[in-house]
Amino acid sequence: MIYSPVPDHLCLEQKAKQLRVDVLDAIFKAGKGHIGGAFSIIEVLVTLYHGGGLRIDPDNPRWLERDRFILSKGHAGIALYATLADLGFFPKEELAKLNQGGLLGEHPDPQIPGVEVISGALGHGLSIAAGMALAAKMDLNSRAVYVLMGDGECYEGSVWEGAMFAAHHELKNLCCIVDRNGLITHGSTESFNRLEPFAEKWKAFGWNVIETDAHDVEKLTAIWEKFRAATSMSPTVVIAHSVKGKGISFMENNPKWHHGGVNQSEYELAIKELRS
Amino acid sequence: MKVDMRDAFFDQLVKAAYRDERIVFLTADHGASALKKFEEEMPDRYFNLGIAEQNMMGVAAGLAASGKIVFAYGIAPFVSLRVLEQLTIDIAAMRLPVNVVSVGAGFTYSTDGPTHHGLQDMSAVLTIPNMTVVNSSDPENTRHFVDRVIEAPGPYYIRIEKEKVESLPRADTKINWKEDGFSIIKDSQKRSILVLSTGILIHQLMEWVEELEVELGLKFTLVDSFRVKPLPDKLIKMFQEFNQVIVIEEGYVSGLAAQVLIKAAELNMQPASVELINLPERFYFEYDERPALLSRLKLKERITRICLGKR
Numbered sequence: 001m002i003y004s005p006v007p008d009h010l011c012l013e014q015k016a017k018q019l020r021v022d023v024l025d026a027i028f029k030a031g032k033g034h035i036g037g038a039f040s041i042i043e044v045l046v047t048l049y050h051g052g053g054l055r056i057d058p059d060n061p062r063w064l065e066r067d068r069f070i071l072s073k074g075h076a077g078i079a080l081y082a083t084l085a086d087l088g089f090f091p092k093e094e095l096a097k098l099n100q101g102g103l104l105g106e107h108p109d110p111q112i113p114g115v116e117v118i119s120g121a122l123g124h125g126l127s128i129a130a131g132m133a134l135a136a137k138m139d140l141n142s143r144a145v146y147v148l149m150g151d152g153e154c155y156e157g158s159v160w161e162g163a164m165f166a167a168h169h170e171l172k173n174l175c176c177i178v179d180r181n182g183l184i185t186h187g188s189t190e191s192f193n194r195l196e197p198f199a200e201k202w203k204a205f206g207w208n209v210i211e212t213d214a215h216d217v218e219k220l221t222a223i224w225e226k227f228r229a230a231t232s233m234s235p236t237v238v239i240a241h242s243v244k245g246k247g248i249s250f251m252e253n254n255p256k257w258h259h260g261g262v263n264q265s266e267y268e269l270a271i272k273e274l275r276s
Numbered sequence: 277m278k279v280d281m282r283d284a285f286f287d288q289l290v291k292a293a294y295r296d297e298r299i300v301f302l303t304a305d306h307g308a309s310a311l312k313k314f315e316e317e318m319p320d321r322y323f324n325l326g327i328a329e330q331n332m333m334g335v336a337a338g339l340a341a342s343g344k345i346v347f348a349y350g351i352a353p354f355v356s357l358r359v360l361e362q363l364t365i366d367i368a369a370m371r372l373p374v375n376v377v378s379v380g381a382g383f384t385y386s387t388d389g390p391t392h393h394g395l396q397d398m399s400a401v402l403t404i405p406n407m408t409v410v411n412s413s414d415p416e417n418t419r420h421f422v423d424r425v426i427e428a429p430g431p432y433y434i435r436i437e438k439e440k441v442e443s444l445p446r447a448d449t450k451i452n453w454k455e456d457g458f459s460i461i462k463d464s465q466k467r468s469i470l471v472l473s474t475g476i477l478i479h480q481l482m483e484w485v486e487e488l489e490v491e492l493g494l495k496f497t498l499v500d501s502f503r504v505k506p507l508p509d510k511l512i513k514m515f516q517e518f519n520q521v522i523v524i525e526e527g528y529v530s531g532l533a534a535q536v537l538i539k540a541a542e543l544n545m546q547p548a549s550v551e552l553i554n555l556p557e558r559f560y561f562e563y564d565e566r567p568a569l570l571s572r573l574k575l576k577e578r579i580t581r582i583c584l585g586k587r
Contacts, residue, residue, distance in 0.1 A: 110370060117341065118369050121361055127331045128366055131338020138300075138320065139342075158362075161331035 012217040015086070016046045020247045021274050022082040022095055028267045030098040033106065036257035038079035040181045040242035041148060043215045045083045048146065051217065053224035055143070058087040061113045067143050068116050068132050072125020073150035073179060074107040075259070080115070081108075089114035123156025125149060126176060130166045133174040133235070144228065148177045152184040154195060160205070167206030170233035175224075176207075178237060179214065181244035185258045199239055207237045214242030248273050281437035281476075282379065284415035286310035288422040289347065293318055296426065300339055304329045304350040306379070308438075311349075329354045333362035333374070340372035345426060352380035352394035352435070356401050363431070368406040373429035376401075381411065381435045381475050382526030382555075383566040390559040394435075399530035401433040402505050409505040411435045411474045414444040417459070417502050437476050444478060444500065457503030458511050464495035469583060470518040472511075472536070474501045477526045477570075484576045492583050504532050507539045515545065522582055524553040524575065551582045 019042050027033035048054045048069065057063045071080045078095075081104050085092040090113045094103045103112055107120030117128055129147035136143045153159065166174050180198065182189055189195050199209045208230065212219050220240075227236050244258070245251030248270045262270065290313050293299040300321045301314055315322045325332045329350055336346040348355065355378050356363070367374045378397060385392035401407055408430060412418040418436055425432045446459045461478060462485065473481055478500045485496035497518070501511060515521050525532045533552040540550070553575060562569060 117337070118365055121365050123330075124334055124362065124366055127334020127362075128338040128341070130331075131335035131340075132342050133338070134335065135339045135342030135344055138344075145338075158330040158334065161328040162334060165325060165328070165331050165335065 009218045009221070012043075012046050012051050012221070015050050016042045016217065017247070017274055019046060019079070019082045019086060021271065022086070022092075023078050024248075024262065024267065024270055024274065026078055026082065026095040026098040028262045029096050030100060032259065032261040033078055033098070034075040034259045035262070036183070036244040036251060036254070036259075037073060037150060037179065037181070038076045039246045039248070039251065040214065040244045041073075041076055041079050041179050041240075042246070043217050043220055044148060044177055044179070044240055045079055047217050047220040047224060049083045049087060051221045051224070053221070054146065056114075058089050058114070061089055065141070065143055068129070068145045070116055070119065070125045070129050070145070070147040071108055072119055072129075072147050073122065073153055074119030076150075076179075077104070077106060077108045077120075081112070084112070084114040087114075122150070122153040123158040126159050126162035127165070129174060129176070130162050130169075130171060133166065133171040134169055136173055137169070137171065142173070144173045144175060146175045146177065148179065151178055151180045151182065151189055151195060151198070154178065154198075155193060163202065163205045163207065166235040171235045172230060172233050174235040175227050176235065176237045178239050179242050180239050181214075181242045183244045183253070183255045183258070185255065187255050202237045202239070206234055208232055208234045209237055209239065211239045211241065214240035215246055278440040278442055279415040280310075280440045281412055281415060281418050282308040283310040284418040285377070285412070285422060285434075285436045286314065288419040290314050290317070292422055292426055293321065296345065297321075298343060298345045299426070300344045300346050302332050302336055302346060302348045304332050304348075304354060306350045308379075329359050330362055333359045333376075334366055336374045337362070337366035337370070337372055340367070340374045341370065344373075345429060346374045347377055348374060349377040349379070351385070351392060352378045352397040353392065356397035356433070360400055360404075363401060363407065363433075364404050368404045368431045371406055371430055373431070375425050375432045375434055378433060378435050379438055381437060382477070383560075383569045384438060386566040386569050387563045389561060389563065393560060395527050395555060395560075396530075398433070398435065398504065398532075399528055399534070402531065402535060404431075407431050407433055407505065408503070409433045410503050411501075412437055413475055413478045413500050413502055414441055416443045416446075417500075435475065439476060441476060441479055444482075456510060457501070457506075457508045459500045459502065460497065461500050462496065462498040464497050468495045468519050470497045470499065470515065470521045471579070472499045472501055472521060472523045472532075474504055474525055474532050477524070480570075481524070484579065488576075488580065488583065492580070494583055501532060504535055507535050509539070509543060512536065512539045512543055512545060515540070515550065519549065520582065521550045522553060522579060523550060524579065526570065527555060528557050529554040553578050553582075
């Protein structure tokens, strides 16, 4: 049976809060993790997985007609795991064993139910997604392919090879989401090697460009519907302006929280903020 | 009759593609006359992705993960070294049915210099787990590769040649892929010296061992190790029947030679009687035809020197 929830924005916001708690718990228990970039993509994942953006079946992860989702910024794997566990792709207890000998490691791999491809080396996901979208087009199949990249990932030249290819082959069934949190490990994308004018770059490559607030579930839900109904032949990129570390005041927009551990007092403070 | 090895491969591939609609062909703007037929008759399954090999391998992975059998074609260094991470992570780690078709082994593009030499491509892909590596030596095994990789899907790195060559006179008369992965080209009754090689160099070695048998009064057995990884146990165990084994190849020592030593160690065999003849690890800024470059390396003289020590 296909999982087809009715989008309820209040519920999606509550779900996002709960998933942030799940991510925080897992990283606290693991001792360290990529918390900032996981928190910046929570609403994108919730609206895709819980909000009906993706056609998937948690009871049948390998359902042939499913939409494909690739987390190209694999270091945010814990956000995807929390989402998949919540939908029952695998037992939620696995989250507590993150990086401690269980099913889940820092970066996704296809042994994990619901994960399509291995990721972690940046700049790979878009080309793989383009290949999947091309296969669906060749097969006259309506399945869509979504790939979520980091903005820092867009420094990789292979991203632009893939962008050119997808536009040339009119892969309208391909939706690329860029988590535009503006930070790489050591600071701002714009101060080290600027990405702007970012939207114009994608437009010049022949893509439909949509810019949005990455934490607004209502806007995101509408974007997934619009993408599905689009008549243009171009692939779509959603530049999702996000806040790295979103949801926890002392983590927000602070590159320090790209990767690291959370101590007891930080954990307690963070939980308090998430539950307020 | 001499046959262009690219024609042998692609004619066979076109036949297979007529039968099997899963087959998709990708090229990084590299051509061959025999490919025209594929492009003209199955244009919906033929894609020239331009000179963008990283994207080609990612797209290949995505297609293969969606049920296609993919052939991705280009010049040796560009479909190996440049895309080593894509081959490793996107393709081999997920055991996807992608067949990398590489042209330019050794000094195939001799006058193009180090950027185009295929001296390191095989060494690089040999480090990738799950990757089967095969090296063509004549039209017969080149055609054979097409059928086998479709029959037994997985990631393959397939080296083909662009030269016109005769079929090798295989002493064992067959290409036994599953069990052997090698062919005995010349089998001496008196088993004294085993010359083991791979690729098109086998043709030159056939001439040299005939000459050396007369010149030195020794008997040689010549074996074409066309499947370089995994090397068959049977091949390495065969070493025990010989007084001397010479492994010779048109590449660095990290290619076939390294695989032989690794397999010998795995089988706990003493490699004392094995001599390696490889191209010295350096960059070849020398611009000449392939035979001329090889002759400067005095490969035959090096075989002779080893044999004289054993006579």
